[in-house]
């Protein structure tokens with residue numbers, strides 16, 4: 001017998017079916033609410049209480065600090081998997097066999113070139129342009145050079161579009177960085193692994209050879225896994241809703257990049273380092289910044305803290321914090337910013353304002369420490385987040401299209417002027 005919810009509106013009762021997920025989450029299915037009640041809708045700014053879809057990709061429990069991709073714990077995947085394996089898992093639902101992974105990688109390598117004319121678009125940007133704006137534009141521009149990637153209804157055509165964006169996005173990301181640094185663009189090499197090839201495209205010196213640094217490679221591979229998906233976050237919801245109009249995968253990803261750019265979302269990793277640098281420049285007085293974060297009249301927020309879903313430690317933050325210590329030690333780097341971060345975390349975790357609001361460090365709080373240690377400049381932190389989140393965006397877009405979900409079009413409650421007549425300007 002299906003579970004039902006009863007709604008009483010002005011004395012009239014309505015029965016609504018309850019959906020139960022595989023992790024025993026309950027959702028009230030309001031698909032017929034407006035027609036059943038002759039126009040009543042729900043209202044939920046920021047969708048804090050609203051499920052937009054049923055998804056089989058990522059499960060998270062914010063109260064318990066649990067995160068799993070296709071049933072595998074983030075802790076196991078971060079420790080035992082490689083990023084390209086996790087891309088395959090998120091998109092197709094299973095960990096690949098060696099043959100499947102090799103074919104997947106070869107199909108991606110076959111698409112890891114970008115039309116030379118894209119360089120002319122890149123050249124049109126000022127060097128100081130923020131890489132997220134450049135990356136979102138270039139990703140959208142890819143459509144012009146790959147028109148067959150737009151109207152994809154069959155799984156086969158979707159696969160072709162998917163390996164194209166997985167092949168070209170790292171190139172665009174690395175080129176965005178090299179343009180900013182005034183370096184010649186590099187194409188990487190077919191003999192390298194997916195993440196190693198990206199590092200070569202980023203860091204190969206124009207007049208030198210590229211040599212894999214295993215510490216850097218392992219650290220970035222782990223960071224990309226930790227950022228790969230996170231159910232219906234702001235940028236993923238953006239990808240799903242843009243994709244629901246069948247606008248195509250590349251522009252849906254471009255819209256996701258734009259949403260991720262915001263400092264309340266993926267842009268927080270850059271904002272955290274800028275905040276820690278400001279604390280350092282101010283003499284390291286963390287208490288002053290804590291007071292600002294608690295002051296309702298001060299727009300300042302403790303970047304890298306708090307989360308819409310996690311009301312416990314973000315499991316990714318725990319893993320990244322541990323990795324930050326070992327990466328800095330392995331690379332022999334002293335970074336007093338890490339000490340400031342740890343002092344700030346300790347203070348916040350003991351402060352009633354943060355404790356009462358269940359504000360813990362999130363994925364962005366420590367990730368920038370590692371990116372810095374890897375030699376990645378702060379403006380490239382959020383593009384790194386986008387590179388990691390790419391497979392999650394793809395997986396969620398593919399699920400939405402294969403489920404033939406309707407175009408996203410929320411309702412509203414109108415609170416503006418009621419009907420009034422036009423008055424000519426000379427009578428106003």
Ligand code: SDX
Pocket residue numbers: 229230232233234263264265266268293294300301302303304305306307308309357359362363364
């Ligand atoms: C990501 O959704 C995802 O899954 C995102 C993400 C992913 O993988 O895709 O996990 C990645 O975006 C992580 C979040 C990165 N953003 C930041 O670190 C920016 C700083 N954090 C905040 O802006 C905030 O915590 C949000 C945006 C993350 C969450 O905001 P909510 O859920 O809308 O919570 P809220 O604004 O309603 O805050 C509740 C209370 C408020 O105080 P009161 O009005 O109750 O008195 O907590 C306070 C807020 O003022 N608060 C903070 C705070 N975060 C919340 N106060 C100071 N500093 C903060 N960081």
